[in-house]
Amino acid sequence: MLFALLIATLPGSLRAQEIPEAETAPTAEITVSSDRQMPLGQLGRKAVPQSYRLDLTVDPAAARFSGHVEIDVVLAEPTDAIYLHGRGLSVSRAVAVAAGRTVPAHWLQRDPSGVVRLAFEERLPAGEATLVFDYDAAFADSPTGMFHLEVDHEWYSWTQFQSIDARAAFPSFDDPGFKTPFSITLRTPPGLTAISNAAELGTPRREGGLAVHRFAPTLPLPTYLVAMMVGPFARLEGQVPPNALRPSALPVRIDSTRQNAERLDFALQGTKQIVGLLENYFGEPFPFPKLDQVTTPILPGAMENAGADLYRDDILVLDERSPVVQQRDFGMIVAHELGHQWFGDLVTPQWWDDIWLNEAFANWIGYRIGDAWRPDLGIMGDALSEGYQAMETDALLAGRPVRQEIAANSQIDSAFDSITYGKGGHIVGMIAAWLGDEKFREGVRRYISAHRFGSATSDDFFAALADVAGDPRLVPAMRSFVEQQGVPLLAMRQQGDKVTVTQLRYTTAGVAPPDSQWVIPLCFRRGETRRCFMMDQRTEAFVIDGHGAVFPNAGGTGYYRFELTARHWDELIANADALPGGEAQALVDSLWASVRAGRGTIGEMGRLAHKLIRHPDPHAADAADEALSQMVREGIVGSQGRRSFRLFREHLYMRLLKRYGFDPRTGVYAQENPARTQRRVQIVSALIGTGRGRKLRKQMSDAAVAYLAGDKAALDPTWFDHALDLYLFERDEAAARGLVEKALASEDPVFRPAALAAAARTGDKAMAQWLLALDDPRLRESEKREFLDGIMARKATREFGYDWAVSHVDDLLASSDGQFFAARLPQALGRFCSVAWANRIARDFTDKLAGTPGALELYRAIERVRNCGLLDDMMGTQIDEEFVKLR
Numbered sequence: 001m002l003f004a005l006l007i008a009t010l011p012g013s014l015r016a017q018e019i020p021e022a023e024t025a026p027t028a029e030i031t032v033s034s035d036r037q038m039p040l041g042q043l044g045r046k047a048v049p050q051s052y053r054l055d056l057t058v059d060p061a062a063a064r065f066s067g068h069v070e071i072d073v074v075l076a077e078p079t080d081a082i083y084l085h086g087r088g089l090s091v092s093r094a095v096a097v098a099a100g101r102t103v104p105a106h107w108l109q110r111d112p113s114g115v116v117r118l119a120f121e122e123r124l125p126a127g128e129a130t131l132v133f134d135y136d137a138a139f140a141d142s143p144t145g146m147f148h149l150e151v152d153h154e155w156y157s158w159t160q161f162q163s164i165d166a167r168a169a170f171p172s173f174d175d176p177g178f179k180t181p182f183s184i185t186l187r188t189p190p191g192l193t194a195i196s197n198a199a200e201l202g203t204p205r206r207e208g209g210l211a212v213h214r215f216a217p218t219l220p221l222p223t224y225l226v227a228m229m230v231g232p233f234a235r236l237e238g239q240v241p242p243n244a245l246r247p248s249a250l251p252v253r254i255d256s257t258r259q260n261a262e263r264l265d266f267a268l269q270g271t272k273q274i275v276g277l278l279e280n281y282f283g284e285p286f287p288f289p290k291l292d293q294v295t296t297p298i299l300p301g302a303m304e305n306a307g308a309d310l311y312r313d314d315i316l317v318l319d320e321r322s323p324v325v326q327q328r329d330f331g332m333i334v335a336h337e338l339g340h341q342w343f344g345d346l347v348t349p350q351w352w353d354d355i356w357l358n359e360a361f362a363n364w365i366g367y368r369i370g371d372a373w374r375p376d377l378g379i380m381g382d383a384l385s386e387g388y389q390a391m392e393t394d395a396l397l398a399g400r401p402v403r404q405e406i407a408a409n410s411q412i413d414s415a416f417d418s419i420t421y422g423k424g425g426h427i428v429g430m431i432a433a434w435l436g437d438e439k440f441r442e443g444v445r446r447y448i449s450a451h452r453f454g455s456a457t458s459d460d461f462f463a464a465l466a467d468v469a470g471d472p473r474l475v476p477a478m479r480s481f482v483e484q485q486g487v488p489l490l491a492m493r494q495q496g497d498k499v500t501v502t503q504l505r506y507t508t509a510g511v512a513p514p515d516s517q518w519v520i521p522l523c524f525r526r527g528e529t530r531r532c533f534m535m536d537q538r539t540e541a542f543v544i545d546g547h548g549a550v551f552p553n554a555g556g557t558g559y560y561r562f563e564l565t566a567r568h569w570d571e572l573i574a575n576a577d578a579l580p581g582g583e584a585q586a587l588v589d590s591l592w593a594s595v596r597a598g599r600g601t602i603g604e605m606g607r608l609a610h611k612l613i614r615h616p617d618p619h620a621a622d623a624a625d626e627a628l629s630q631m632v633r634e635g636i637v638g639s640q641g642r643r644s645f646r647l648f649r650e651h652l653y654m655r656l657l658k659r660y661g662f663d664p665r666t667g668v669y670a671q672e673n674p675a676r677t678q679r680r681v682q683i684v685s686a687l688i689g690t691g692r693g694r695k696l697r698k699q700m701s702d703a704a705v706a707y708l709a710g711d712k713a714a715l716d717p718t719w720f721d722h723a724l725d726l727y728l729f730e731r732d733e734a735a736a737r738g739l740v741e742k743a744l745a746s747e748d749p750v751f752r753p754a755a756l757a758a759a760a761r762t763g764d765k766a767m768a769q770w771l772l773a774l775d776d777p778r779l780r781e782s783e784k785r786e787f788l789d790g791i792m793a794r795k796a797t798r799e800f801g802y803d804w805a806v807s808h809v810d811d812l813l814a815s816s817d818g819q820f821f822a823a824r825l826p827q828a829l830g831r832f833c834s835v836a837w838a839n840r841i842a843r844d845f846t847d848k849l850a851g852t853p854g855a856l857e858l859y860r861a862i863e864r865v866r867n868c869g870l871l872d873d874m875m876g877t878q879i880d881e882e883f884v885k886l887r
């Protein structure tokens with residue numbers, strides 16, 4: 001799974017919902033003798049599923065779906081009750097067939113997370129049995145379980161089961177440690193397309209007015225990877241030709257809601273190429289007999305269902321003229337989900353405590369293979385940016401290690417955050433770089449082939465890597481990074497060829513670092529010389545031959561920050577324009593961390609921004625300027641300092657703008673190098689708020705007017721954000737309402753969210769109030785949740801948004817969408833910057849979000865607000881003076 005919004009995950013287990021108490025078996029009520037036996041996490045192995053037969057009737061336009069499900073199990077011992085999963089299912093019949101006898105059973109959901117006790121009227125013998133269920137359930141409106149949505153006057157349904165929402169669609173042993181074949185039948189209204197993990201067998205036959213779609217049995221799968229989609233999908237078909245690893249062609253199809261029909265070819269061609277690259281990497285053919293790539297408007301990201309992946313529309317619906325960012329996301333996310341087909345689907349984590357490895361590896365290979373697919377897009381630069389961003393989160397005291405015990409269902413979804421993806425991915429990249437690409441790949445291949453169609457743990461993966469490396473120290477190194485929180489800070493002193501390094505934990509100014517120690521795979525570069533070590537002492541000295549200053553993080557792939565002597569910083573800054581892109585990003589990250597710790601200076605950062613401005617890698621060119629801008633946005637910099645910063649940026653960027661040019665029309669730059677296109681976006685963004693950006697603002701605003709009047713060629717989607725903001729900036733509330741109407745009437749996967757976001761960011765209180773109260777059936781729950789974030793992004797409406805959140809939090813948490821809201825709220829709250837606000841947020845929200853998926857994020861937000869305030873209190877005046885001096 002990949003969440004485009006980091007914390008948008010929803011724990012099905014925690015969703016407020018009614019537990020059906022109805023006894024469904026024909027006999028009288030039974031007494032549950034011992035609830036202490038109820039497994040709130042792993043199910044145990046008393047009953048082990050062998051195979052499933054799902055026969056579901058799915059009409060996406062209806063309110064409910066129904067099913068007949070048979071599960072073959074093996075009972076380890078004679079028993080009169082077992083536990084399995086089902087959430088919100090209305091079960092009308094439950095029986096067990098064992099030893100030729102049919103035994104009635106009582107279905108009782110015992111826990112909101114969907115733990116069910118199934119009690120048999122007679123004791124069943126050990127050995128084989130078949131459990132049979134008839135039931136129905138409501139479709140969800142949000143992407144959890146079986147969900148449906150009306151798009152352009154037609155209804156579609158999809159499934160999203162990770163982590164524990166398969167149980168909301170059918171009775172199951174919903175635990176990733178069980179992998180079995182699934183034989184699936186879908187009964188749908190005639191004329192609809194049905195998609196599942198395996199290929200459909202023949203054409204659907206008609207029965208009782210419905211079309212009956214039968215699918216081939218799947219290879220062994222855990223429940224969370226099962227998929228069932230139904231609707232009038234538009235479809236584009238192709239195939240990946242046979243190759244040395246695969247004797248027959250692999251059928252590939254792109255399936256999307258109908259209005260996207262004309263824009264699916266880019267996804268088809270890209271998918272075929274990415275499949276080929278992944279097969280080469282793993283040295284194994286695509287593990288499943290066909291591949292569907294399906295889209296929905298409302299998934300927050302993408303999901304790796306075996307052979308039937310699901311994506312949010314904008315990830316797959318694009319073309320060669322689409323914004324560079326969108327093409328880059330396509331490459332990275334498709335390679336991520338398809339990488340999971342081997343790492344996750346073919347070999348599955350035994351339990352959710354190892355889901356970090358699944359996601360960390362997929363994150364890394366998404367960038368690695370995305371970059372191999374289109375090297376011109378600069379996808380690897382995104383990988384490093386994501387890692388450094390995760391360091392910001394990991395540097396807080398509130399947090400968690402990458403890998404943590406998961407004892408209960410309610411803890412599972414906390415594992416899907418920036419620590420798992422960003423930090424986990426960076427750690428995998430660090431090990432891959434330390435070992436070298438080929439050795440690392442060899443370790444991956446060994447791990448996959450040893451566990452294919454089965455389950456495995458992190459330790460199995462560590463062992464495979466240590467084995468190919470011939471270096472057992474890799475195991476404690478990986479453990480030290482995944483089993484403890486925090487970012488290592490390496491304080492370095494270079495004297496000639498000798499570098500002395502001391503490790504401690506990084507913290508910002510005014511925060512004492514807890515005692516921590518890591519085993520660090522460390523790579524230095526000095527000129528052409530690259531030297532790698534395994535640092536396992538608090539302080540160690542290393543000898544690095546060569547000339548000039550040592551760069552402490554070769555390639556920028558290490559998960560650590562460094563602190564240098566003033567002279568060493570100066571040397572690196574002076575030559576920053578010649579650093580490889582990844583190292584330039586690492587230098588910015590470490591220097592910025594030093595500034596926020598009260599050691600580095602804004603002046604040094606300004607010099608670095610100057611030096612990097614012409615760097616050929618846009619990620620590097622932009623990094624220092626972006627860090628300074630962030631401090632301005634936080635409100636630490638006073639009006640004098642802000643004015644100087646605007647002049648500083650004009651000085652840096654005006655000449656570049658002349659060289660790059662600007663034309664907002666669609667596709668004008670479609671043929672140029674993507675790095676150049678991305679750089680133009682950065683230059684325009686930097687200048688648009690300055691005194692000399694007047695002409696840019698006028699061009700943008702005029703283009704928006706023309707676009708909204710129907711001239712689609714007037715404004716490239718690359719500029720939607722700026723242009724729509726400016727369009728609304730000059731107009732009144734009526735214009736903002738008009739834009740919202742245009743958004744809701746549109747199914748364009750890029751325009752619609754951009755227009756709604758712009759409407760939330762006007763900084764106008766009346767508009768904010770209108771949006772928060774907006775009740776329009778076309779407005780989706782996921783879209784409503786974004787409004788508050790946009791409103792609080794603007795200083796002028798931040799406090800208004802806060803007061804609204806305080807007075808509505810109870811109702812919102814109690815709503816059917818409450819857990820999504822809880823997960824999203826802390827990000828909006830984290831935009832304040834003072835100790836007083838930190839205390840106020842803690843007072844108003846700590847109790848409210850306790851036990852929700854937003855609990856840890858809230859602690860992080862409070863700490864961010866407090867740290868920002870501490871920095872302002874301790875150094876605000878000095879920082880402001882330094883900004884004034886920027887040249």
Ligand SMILES: [Zn+2]
Pocket residue numbers: 001002304336337340358359362363
């Ligand atoms: Zn994933």
